[in-house]
Amino acid sequence: MTKRQRIVVVGHGMVGHRFAQAAVERGLTETHDVLVLGEEPRAAYDRVALTSWFAHADGDGGSDALSLLPGGEYDDPRVRLVLDSVVTEVDRAARTVTVVSPPSAVGSRDGRQNALLDQQGVPGAVTVHEYDVLVLATGAAPFVPPVEGRGKDGCFVYRTIEDLEAIQAASAAATSGVVIGGGLLGLEAANALVQLGLDTHVVEMAPRLMPVQLDDGAGSTLVRHIERLGVTVHTGVVTEAIEGGSSVTGLRVRQAGTDEGAPTQVVDAQVVVFSAGIRPRDALARECDLEVAPRGGVLVDEQCRTADPHVFAIGECAAPGGTMYGLVAPGYAMAEVVVDALLDGPGTFTGADMSTKLKLLGVDVASFGDAFATTDGSLELTYADAVAGVYKKLVVSEDGSRLLGGILVGDASAYGVLRPMVSSGLALPDNPEQLILPVGTGAGIQLGMPDEAQVCSCNDVTKADILHAVTDQGCESVGDVKQCTRAGSTCGSCVATVKNIIEDHFASVGRVVDKGICEHFRLTRQALFDVVAVHGYRRFDDIVAAHGTGRGCDVCKPAIASILASQTSTHILEPATAELQDTNDKYLGNIQRNGTYSVVPRIPGGEITPDKLIVIGEVAKDYGLYTKITGGQRIDLFGARMEQLPAIWRRLVDAGFESGHAYGKSLRTVKSCVGSTWCRFGVQDSVGLAIALELRYRGLRSPHKLKGGVSGCARECAEARGKDFGVIATEKGWNLYVGGNGGATPAHARLLAGDLDTATLVSYLDRFLMYYVRTADRLQRTSTWIEQLDGGLDRVREVVVDDSLGLGAELEAEMARHVGGYEDEWRATLEDPTKLERFVSFVNAPDTPDPSIAFTTERDQIQPIAPALIPVGAPA
Amino acid sequence: MSTVAVALTPVCAVSAVPLEGGVAALVSGEAVAVFRTHSGEVFALSNVDPFSGASVLSRGIVGSRGDAPVVSSPMYKQAFDLRTGACLDDETVSVPSYDVSVVDGVVHVGSVRPVGEVT
Ligand code: SRM
Ligand SMILES: Cc1cc2nc3c(=O)[nH]c(=O)nc-3n(C[C@H](O)[C@H](O)[C@H](O)COP(=O)(O)OP(=O)(O)OC[C@H]3O[C@@H](n4cnc5c(N)ncnc54)[C@H](O)[C@@H]3O)c2cc1C
Ligand code: SF4
């Protein structure tokens, strides 16, 4: 038997992690043990999405959300991960690495089958590990230019979660911040400072923002967008010094191109973030005499191998053919190439697509291919609309036949179609300008994309890979394809294209990919909602006559009933809508397996007086109903025959109860903990708020049911983060979380906004809920709705918190109309004889109970007997 | 007196059956669901949902599937052809359908029809 080989990976960043994953998936661990040594205190995380950490930055939620290896361990025991460990030396002759491990990390992951285990570290000590193969994946470090004063308190870089923690902490006491560097990362850092509430400046030495990706026209369009968001942009200036004593107070700058001694200007700032580029972390290689490229990076060949056949380098620390790549996709490709090489495969890395697409502070920016028209004879086509803030440029070959590259600012919707055209060399249409003209002036040409076109550049997934996943691996949705191919799982910019490919495919094989809700309507729920709003329809007949076919079904009718209810606040059993309702709504109760109904009175926030408890008990006793405390902090009475419902509700309404809407796609409960009134830890009155919210949103018809929760402190006894909207008290106010649920696919709610006063909280909630009611699909809970919104939670935040669409007031007004128009459905039903007509067992024998309903007794309460088991002639 | 066959039981005024809705009636001890479509046609099926055994079909949503007028069961949503009782989601299942007629504004339900016979 050949001896197992030992691979040591230095660095557990994005690329080191991908290497380990690929080693497991491709069977390399059958013959090799892998030891991964990581310097950071946590396992690899999604650095590309680093900025989103702020959105979850309560507790450690953000770090969890970003983690690429949430359990901290690989499933395969032959891969061992040791964190908090810095490799300080490589001895190529002895084939060993020297590691310094702080005490916290060592000894925590022992007891596993691994040939490297016998070299386990000792707390706080230096250990030496032997290797047969060494993979350097040490990434890059931010470059901090030698500016006077750069060591002062308040100076930061932007690379790790620890950096963000430090920036966040410093921002609490600061009013303004400045980012040095107006590149991609600098603008992202500026975005973070804005989110942290700082008056934010960006200084850039070049005459425009993102000088590497954008030309002047695009750069100035971007400046306009960014300034509108409150960031002050200073281009063409150099930083002379950081001002202040031990802490930063400002930044002294002068015009680029002027000499030292020329007039300067000071930008006030208590926080300075350096984002002036990155440098490969190639020190280990230098020290063991491996060659590095002139501009940094471990020099490797097409298999990512250094001159020493036992040593490889991948990711940002590597320079294949002398070039280092500051993006994750090339790093992933390198990781795959090395795994392939170790399996004796033929894979090579020969360069990468450096296209970028991102959303900066809500602005689309994309740059791809030969964006600067450096190819001989190439031509530029530009389209700019200063008012709309859109700049688009295409670079085409001399004969106009091929697309070479382009830049898009303000509207990058064409990126998904254009970028693959560059990589695949697809012929351009006759009038290529159509590709960048706004829709309506003749654009919107749908281009056939060749199968080999790369769709997801982060994970190198082609159109063919996606089609294969759909045709041969049973994938049906973007989510499935993401799991199968990883397409869309990194930066997310390709998701729309992936979705189109899936839908086009289904359409081409004749499978109806109708986004219509059912055979009667070729419209989505959202489109139906708009149609109803625009035309002011009140009757199904008018809607189906104008926009549908046939006579409707159990899908479209309840959906339209719900849309009409959320737009008009009229009683759901009015003649125009009664027959559209799903059975539960039609009888204002939940149907049970034997055809009886349940009765759920509202008990807002779970708070109930003894007197009311007694009424519930008496009603249950008098009607022989089964009672149960529900999972929603209230009481359910089961086994009511349909014709009994009015009498039961009469008793309940008279005692001050109202419908709990357990039957509707509407607000169920706002669960509450006991809160500051009683609980020794509570910091706010969670019960009071839960009741107020439950009463505010009760009866609101929505695409799916809605649940809320309010906890009085971070201990979260109300499980608010398991709800569609969850509120957790803080010392300063309330944190608002959205998009949680239990059920079939549980999801944790994520932070929408923090430390809100009650009025702001309510206005955000009004907007959030109405935005959801307006735009979600039928039966889509808030979590899936947010996931499928273009832009996800950030989009929701833009609309709800930043009011970027200017819809805030309108959404709040709609909610105010709902709140004002609310009436208890059961009370109104009891008061209207025509609505009561339906509550009879038989139209011709209203006093005869349904003979198919019968009960037995268990644990002292009734239990239904399955109808088939009831002996003929048995008494009900 | 109108010429009504003896086997027909009057159950209710046709106006008591909601348009695109249903009511349950007791006919010779059996629960029968009487439906009225948008065009005013009246149909009668057994009220018992064969999938759950519960007597509930009259509470389903009435609409169409293709050209067929249907009711979907309120329990698990299978659609039944109002004309025949055939389940459109499971061809092995059907519910009994009844002769029905409207005379002088009153719905009369007759006897169970042989399976497969269309009005
Ligand atoms: C009664 C209750 C179970 C209990 O005895 O505790 C219950 C009973 C039903 N649940 Fe539930 N759910 C009940 C709490 C829950 C909870 C727990 C909670 O709310 O904290 C959950 C998980 C949390 C969540 O929703 O995020 C829950 C997840 C579901 C789901 C799955 C939803 C999902 O998004 O996957 C359904 C199915 C649906 O709504 O489509 C469902 C549907 C149902 C229905 C309405 C099914 C139906 O249409 O007949 C059940 C009938 C209720 C009735 O007859 O009154 N029930 N259900 C609870 C009533 C709470 C209340 O007071 O209103
Ligand atoms: C804010 C931000 C946004 C970004 N956005 C994008 C984007 O939109 N698209 C894109 O493609 N890329 C983006 N990037 C770049 C992307 O994150 C990197 O390309 C990617 O992380 C590189 O992976 P890596 O594994 O080579 O390096 P890293 O992820 O940095 O991992 C290297 C790891 O090695 C560890 N290490 C270093 N030396 C040692 C040692 N001696 N011993 C032990 N461990 C060591 C480091 O601590 C680190 O954990 C972004 C980066 C940042 C910071
Ligand atoms: S969440 Fe906090 S306030 Fe509420 S009951 Fe739990 S510990 Fe008390």
Ligand code: FES
């Ligand atoms: S292109 Fe980044 S995830 Fe697909």
